[in-house]
Amino acid sequence: MKKNHSGHYSVGMIAAVLIGLSAVCPFASIHAAPSAVQESNLSSAPNYNESSWVPPMESMSPATPSASPGDVSSKLPAQQQGVPEDVKRTAADTVQSLSSQPPFASWKDAELSYHPLGPGTHSWLVQVNHAGEYIGYLIIGSDPDGAYQLNEYGNGPGGPYSMDILRQSLKLLTETEFSSIDKLQITPMYEEPLLAYWLVRSSTGSQICIDAVTGDPLPVEVADGGWKHKLQNNAISSPTPFSKTQAQTVTISSDPFNPYDDLGWLQAKQKLSIYDTGQFMDALSNSPRMIFSATSINFAFGGPLSISGFQAWISPDHPSEPILYALTYHDGLSRFVPLKQLLPHGQFYRLES
Incomplete structure (x- = not known):
């Protein structure tokens, strides 16, 4: 090109x-x-x-x-055959759990369509439709052990x-x-x-x-x-199996915002020390608007990302070990991305209100 x-x-x-x-x-x-x-x-x-x-x-x-x-x-068009049963089960359980929360109430009677991503179909796009209208999506992928997990999900128009x-x-x-x-x-x-x-x-x-x-x-x-060598090798794995978790209430800390509208967060003094789930939740309670940036590989995250909330998934067997998905917005789409994918690869910054 x-x-x-x-x-x-x-x-x-x-x-x-x-x-x-x-x-x-x-x-x-x-x-x-x-x-x-x-x-x-x-x-x-x-x-x-x-x-x-x-x-x-x-x-x-x-x-x-x-x-x-x-x-x-x-x-x-939906994939008619060849969808692994584990993918269908993960999608159905995820949608059922999400639909119990107000932002996802319309997902209760939704129809799901499945689309493999990339050669080998290790990841799947699951489109969520209601009354013939697109209302959200899931992306389900396999972990190193072959178990399927929720890579990300979104509510509203403008999905990938x-x-x-x-x-x-x-x-x-x-x-x-x-x-x-x-x-x-x-x-x-x-x-x-x-x-x-x-x-x-x-x-x-x-x-x-x-x-x-x-x-x-x-x-x-x-x-x-060539970009992959820029990723950190200290990826965080969740000790809690996602398949046993249930979606909790979405915590919203601020209205949607665009990280490019105010570049004050780029100042060094705005950088936050966030290395785990607890620090993330504490920081968001004190700084309702945050930005995640991975500098030279922001494209791998769709970033920089405006962070204005999160949704926790909790297992009854491990209630003190929530799995968090950070809430970001893109043109009317509420996008939830796993915090464990953000923590090792970039930095968080506060944006003054």
């Missing part, structure tokens, strides 16, 4: 790119995504169902029906892996030129700590990673894994 002097990927000049999904990707086929300059009079190619490589618009017949960007649905976000991003972030034989392969990926993205490969060797929440291009080091 070619970048301009600002470091961003240059806007595609081709008429359109028809996106196809790799065999490991369960998501729906996507209509052609017209470029901004020719959106009003483009023809599109027919849908492709889970084809591994899909050619750009130039190779298609101009006689095919027209399609606008709005034709691309953000709803994803939206087809609309993907289409819009590719319209803006594709190569400046594709040959008539060039094709794209697109795979949804999820890597710890909290990195949700689309891996886009070209048949001519180019590749780019796109953040599955924001649609922003990710650093080149995501595709080659």
